[in-house]
Amino acid sequence: MLTHMTSFADITTIGVGGPIARFIEPTSRVGVIEAVEDADSKHLPLCVIGGGSNMLVADAPFDGVVVRDARRRITVPDEAAPVENGERIVHVNAEAGCNWDDFVAFTVELGLEGVEGLSGIPGTVGASVVQNIGAYGQEVATTVESVEVWDRRDKKTLDIPATDMGFGYRMSRLKESMYAAPATPAAEFFPSPRYIVLSVTFALRHSATGTVGYGQLAKALGVEVGDRMATKAIRDAVLKVRAAKGMLEDAGRYANPAMAGTKRDDQLAIARRAQESMPDYNRHSCGSFFMNPILTPEAAAALPEDAPRFDATLPNGEPGVKTSAAWLIDHAGFHKGYRIADDASAGLSTLHTLALTNRGNATAADIAALARVVQDGVEAAFGVRLVPEPVVVGLDLR
Numbered sequence: 001m002l003t004h005m006t007s008f009a010d011i012t013t014i015g016v017g018g019p020i021a022r023f024i025e026p027t028s029r030v031g032v033i034e035a036v037e038d039a040d041s042k043h044l045p046l047c048v049i050g051g052g053s054n055m056l057v058a059d060a061p062f063d064g065v066v067v068r069d070a071r072r073r074i075t076v077p078d079e080a081a082p083v084e085n086g087e088r089i090v091h092v093n094a095e096a097g098c099n100w101d102d103f104v105a106f107t108v109e110l111g112l113e114g115v116e117g118l119s120g121i122p123g124t125v126g127a128s129v130v131q132n133i134g135a136y137g138q139e140v141a142t143t144v145e146s147v148e149v150w151d152r153r154d155k156k157t158l159d160i161p162a163t164d165m166g167f168g169y170r171m172s173r174l175k176e177s178m179y180a181a182p183a184t185p186a187a188e189f190f191p192s193p194r195y196i197v198l199s200v201t202f203a204l205r206h207s208a209t210g211t212v213g214y215g216q217l218a219k220a221l222g223v224e225v226g227d228r229m230a231t232k233a234i235r236d237a238v239l240k241v242r243a244a245k246g247m248l249e250d251a252g253r254y255a256n257p258a259m260a261g262t263k264r265d266d267q268l269a270i271a272r273r274a275q276e277s278m279p280d281y282n283r284h285s286c287g288s289f290f291m292n293p294i295l296t297p298e299a300a301a302a303l304p305e306d307a308p309r310f311d312a313t314l315p316n317g318e319p320g321v322k323t324s325a326a327w328l329i330d331h332a333g334f335h336k337g338y339r340i341a342d343d344a345s346a347g348l349s350t351l352h353t354l355a356l357t358n359r360g361n362a363t364a365a366d367i368a369a370l371a372r373v374v375q376d377g378v379e380a381a382f383g384v385r386l387v388p389e390p391v392v393v394g395l396d397l398r
């Protein structure tokens, strides 16, 4: 087990956040459980972190324990691919600390279909199921078979089948356990879930082709939505589209000793090439900073006619309407590249209104100040309070 000094600025993609009192990197399954259980039994604040790509942490010292699972093994128990429901399904298990994009690359190399559209999403396998990552027509939920967790309340390990994971739009039973209300931490477990992911088992189709599920992607590939293409071609196109929108993490962060060894070297070289065209000042973000709001039909009716509207389900299970946070932000007057002041070190990405970026030496307070200005502006214009997508620690962005 490794323990050393570090700060959240070193281990988060947005590059802000205070020093950490105790940082632990367990290298075994029992080591992860012991580190979590030790902190819990002493009632210390506990943060289990993956790639730090969905976290905004305050500048003040974190007087608790941060655990980062150093296990990154991927295993394929049944490569012979038994036929299930007429399809050849291959089960792949990945340990929680495995870099997500390394995992995607592994499955594509193995000739498996199911997660190629999620290429280039930063972070780890463990966190992928916490907010049910999604992009370009795919969500991780559709390929998850089961999730092996440590239950911090009942103090035992569990295998949660995907059907019991409570997956929804950027939501799962795990994420739910952290919040009392939107953006309102539940004191007991926050900033990490009640269930700590130890590994995830995926069920992937044995196929070297995948479905192009999203318009922008189809355009980049010169095909129609619904067409089938080599998964490798889909992966390459996703990385290109992501780079054009500034939606790749800064590959340079892995040169920081606190991040060393957390991503495969060959994939790091690919990541560096993929983002050559991305300006440096767009590279330090949490990706989309706000979730697309899901509104009641009445609230949605009050939006301007040209606001995007998609069918969705409200948290209470009733029909709702999803609109676009990026559209609301832009139409409230916050355009790409917006900054509170000309010399501010936090700003909206110049490539994507939804990403709040650290342009070099921003603090967490600078990012939070920008987030509040955007939230207040959108609320004043449209009566909708945007909810942050990242886990916000030590700052209030309700």
Ligand SMILES: Cc1cc2nc3c(=O)[nH]c(=O)nc-3n(C[C@H](O)[C@H](O)[C@H](O)COP(=O)(O)OP(=O)(O)OC[C@H]3O[C@@H](n4cnc5c(N)ncnc54)[C@H](O)[C@@H]3O)c2cc1C
Pocket: 013, 047, 048, 049, 050, 051, 052, 053, 054, 055, 069, 096, 121, 122, 123, 124, 125, 126, 127, 128, 129, 130, 131, 132, 133, 134, 135, 174, 191, 192, 193, 195, 196, 197, 198, 246, 247, 248, 249, 285, 286, 287, 288, 391
């Ligand atoms: C440039 C960029 C682009 C992005 N694009 C997308 C996108 O297209 N789609 C999308 O869905 N997301 C996107 N994200 C958000 C982010 O990549 C995902 O949410 C990712 O899954 C976070 O993984 P992580 O390992 O970095 O989690 P962290 O940021 O380290 O942690 C996030 C939360 O998960 C918890 N957690 C971490 N590991 C575990 C574990 N083992 N067990 C239990 N809880 C755990 C943490 O405690 C915390 O609450 C993007 C982010 C960036 C920076």
